[in-house]
Amino acid sequence: xxxxxxxxxxxxxxxxxxxxxxxxxxxxxxxxxxxxxxxxxxxxxxxxxxxxxxxxxxxxxxxxxxxxxxxxxxxxxxxxxxxxxxxxxxxxxxxxxxxxxxxxxxxxxxxxxx
Amino acid sequence: xxxxxxxxxxxxxxxxxxxxxxxxxxxxxxxxxxxxxxxxxxxxxxxxxxxxxxxxxxxxxxxxxxxxxxxxxxxxxxxxxxxxxxxxxxxxxxxxxxxxxxxxxxxxxxxxxxxxxxxxxxxxxxxxxxxxxxxxxxxxxxxxxxxxxxxxxxxxxxxxxxxxxxxxxxxxxxxxxxxxxxxxxxxxxxxxxxxxxxxxxxxxxxxxxx
Numbered sequence: 647x648x649x650x651x652x653x654x655x656x657x658x659x660x661x662x663x664x665x666x667x668x669x670x671x672x673x674x675x676x677x678x679x680x681x682x683x684x685x686x687x688x689x690x691x692x693x694x695x696x697x698x699x700x701x702x703x704x705x706x707x708x709x710x711x712x713x714x715x716x717x718x719x720x721x722x723x724x725x726x727x728x729x730x731x732x733x734x735x736x737x738x739x740x741x742x743x744x745x746x747x748x749x750x751x752x753x754x755x756x757x758x759x760x
Numbered sequence: 761x762x763x764x765x766x767x768x769x770x771x772x773x774x775x776x777x778x779x780x781x782x783x784x785x786x787x788x789x790x791x792x793x794x795x796x797x798x799x800x801x802x803x804x805x806x807x808x809x810x811x812x813x814x815x816x817x818x819x820x821x822x823x824x825x826x827x828x829x830x831x832x833x834x835x836x837x838x839x840x841x842x843x844x845x846x847x848x849x850x851x852x853x854x855x856x857x858x859x860x861x862x863x864x865x866x867x868x869x870x871x872x873x874x875x876x877x878x879x880x881x882x883x884x885x886x887x888x889x890x891x892x893x894x895x896x897x898x899x900x901x902x903x904x905x906x907x908x909x910x911x912x913x914x915x916x917x918x919x920x921x922x923x924x925x926x927x928x929x930x931x932x933x934x935x936x937x938x939x940x941x942x943x944x945x946x947x948x949x950x951x952x953x954x955x956x957x958x959x960x961x962x963x964x965x966x967x968x969x970x
Binding site: 694715718730751753758 | 806810811812813815816819860863866867868870872873874875876877878880881884885888892945946947948
C-alpha cells in the first residue's frame with residue numbers, strides 16, 4: 647500500500663501541475679476511501695495529497711484514475727490529453743516495470759471563476 | 761407600491777430551499793451549500809470542496825444570487841402575490857443537473873488512455889455560458905441523445921427566464937450561439953440542435969431596487 651500511496655501522491659502532484667488543471671478530486675470509490683481514511687487515521691498518515699486512485703487487478707494490471715477540474719480558459723479535450731500523456735510518460739520514464747497501465751481521466755468540473 | 765409593501769418573508773432563501781431533497785451532491789443538500797456560500801465558504805469544508813457536483817452547484821448558486829435575486833425582488837415589489845415557484849424550480853434543476861451523470865468521451869490515440877467529461881460538468885458549462893449573457897437566467901438544461909457514443913447526434917433543450925423588454929428571438933439566438941461556441945471548445949459532441957425556450961419574463965432590475 648505504501649508504494650501505491652507514494653505513487654498516488656506523485657501522480658496527484660503531476661496532474662495538478664498540468665496547465666489548465668484547477669483541482670484534483672479524490673477518485674477512489676467511496677468504500678475504498680472510507681477504508682483508506684480509517685487506516686490513515688490509525689497510522690496518523692496524511693493521505694489528503696494522494697487523490698489519484700491506483701487499482702490493481704488479480705493479475706497485477708494497473709488502472710490509474712484521475713478526476714479533475716479544468717479552467718474554462720483551457721479547452722477540456724487538450725487538457726485531458728495533456729494529463730493522460732503526462733501520466734503515461736511518468737510510467738514510461740519512472741516506473742518502467744509497470745506493464746501498460748490503463749489511464750482513466752475524467753473532468754468533473756469546468757471552473758469559470760478562476 | 762413602496763418598500764413597506766414588500767413582505768420580507770416572500771424573499772427568504774430558506775423558504776425557497778425548504779423541502780428540497782437533492783439526491784447526489786455527495787451527501788450535501790442545496791440548503792447546506794447555500795449556507796456555506798453565505799458564510800463566504802469559511803471555514804473551508806473539505807467534503808464540499810472535494811465534491812465536483814457540490815462545486816458545480818455552488819458556482820450556479822453564486823451566479824443565481826448575483827443575477828436573479830434582484831430580478832426576484834423587483835417582481836415581489838410589483839406583485840407580492842405572484843408565485844415564485846420558478847426560482848425554486850431553478851434551484852431544483854441546479855441540484856439535479858450538478859450530478860455527474862453520464863461520461864462523455866474525449867478521443868485519444870492510445871486506447872489505454874480513456875478520457876471523459878461528465879454530463880454534469882457540461883450542464884454546468886452550459887449554465888455558465890448562458891447566464892453570462894445577462895438578462896436571462898437558465899432554468900433547465902437537458903442533453904438528449906446517447907452522449908456516451910462518439911459522433912452520436914445530440915440535441916440540447918434549454919429553458920430560460922428573461923428580463924422584460926428584450927427581443928426574445930435575439931436573446932434566444934444569442935444563448936444558442938454562446939452555448940454552441942462553448943461546447944465546440946470543450947467537448948467533441950455532435951450537437952445538431954439547441955432548442956431554447958423562454959418560459960418566463962420578469963421585470964428588469966433598476967438601481968433603485970433594494
